[in-house]
Amino acid sequence: MSDLAAFRQETRAWLAENCPPGARGPGEVSNGSTKIRIQDADTRQWLGRMVEKGWTVPTWPKAYGGGGLSKEEYVVLLEEMRAIRARPALSSFGTSMIGPTLLEFGTEEQKLRHLPRIARAEVEWCQGYSEPGAGSDLASLQTRAVLEGDHYVINGSKIWTSGAHNADWMFILVRTDPDAPKHEGISFMLLPMDQAGVTVKPIRLISGQSPFNQVFFDNALAAREDLVGELNKGWTVGKRLLQHERSGMESLMAGSTGNRGFGGLPDVAKAYVGETAGRVADAAMRDAISRYEMDSRALKLTQRRVVEESADGATPGPATSIFKVMSTDLEKIYYDLATALRGSQGYGWEGDAFTPAELDDLRKLMSSRAASIYSGSNEIQRNIIAKRVLGLPD
Secondary structure, three states, X not given: OOHHHHHHHHHHHHHHHHOOHHHEOOOOOEOOOOOOOOOOHHHHHHXXXXXXXXXXXXXXXXXXXXXXXXXXXXXXXXXXXXXOOEOOOEOOHHHHHHHHHHHHHOXXXXXXXHHHHHHOOOOOXXXXXXXXXXXXXHHHOOOEEXXXXXXXXXXXXXXXXXXXXXXXXXXXXXXXXXXXXXXOOEXXXXXXXXXXXXEEEEEOOOOOOXXXXXXXXXXXXXXXXXXXXXXXXXXXXXXXXXXXXXXXXOHHHHOOOOOOOOOHHHHHHHHHOOEEOOEEOOHHHHHHHHHHHHHHHHHHHHHHHHHHHOHHHOOOOOOHXXXXXXXXXXXXXHHHHHHHOOHHHHHOOOOOOOOHHHHHHHHHHHXXXXXXXXXXXXXXXXXXXXHHHXXXXX
């Protein structure tokens, strides 16, 4: 038996024994925030077991709380989790964004201080990038950081900051040399959110939810040792983090178990539209669902191929923009279909006449409209694809 075959056998047995029934299929997933308590007992148990195994971040080195898996072992783990519909135990900005960035650019001290806490689900992060006057043109940011003694003193504001109200730490792009060209003079640093100089104000959206926030900095402090990379060279670090974000690699861990994924739409269709001979009765809806699922499968297979082809399963470069465009377009298509399939039941805003799933999907339909804007709009992503992937002229 090959080493990989033995690993598969061991992984299958471990998952069968350690993944509780309540951690299989859609449900709660920890993001590591100290401000959010996990409600489900099976989810808490699953998280504890995966932390102990190092599989909240399977490919990270064991020294930083990871599982130390090779690229090939990681693919096996994905397959075996998908086979039993196991949810990821942890999904956060820490695991998908700042963690991989620190692995590339962080000092050894930064890695040892921050990465194990991320792996153990003891901290959640938020992203301090966009500003009221610097969205798509992010390099125009004006939030200032001035070194005073052992700390950088930060003044300014960030907007559309996802999860800031529940975050423990922020990774932030700040201007440290106001006289340099706009893509220069920017630095990347880390700061704790729970301090007097940080004020978080939620932004209420059309969905009725407030996942985004505006964050104000009034002499907020970031420790000198939490500068990541070189001073005034943060644009390079910030761009690489966006590639980790856009890659969607962490979504591979979710397999088909997320609230949006394979199997969801056919179930909704059969419940609301009906079925004939085991198929969705309405031919037009059946075709639309088939197109969605084929595109979704093609995206996941492409992401998996990238993992298999990359060096040690590392995040690719500009090609991540392809994943971002496709995944956000598919998100909108999913919720368009999920609500349309329900007819009038799909458009209820409140009241006992509607199920929690009906109400939730309508709100997600509203919030999905932002998916092609945040993390860099799809128009910008298509420009990156044209220039950096296809090599087309300006």
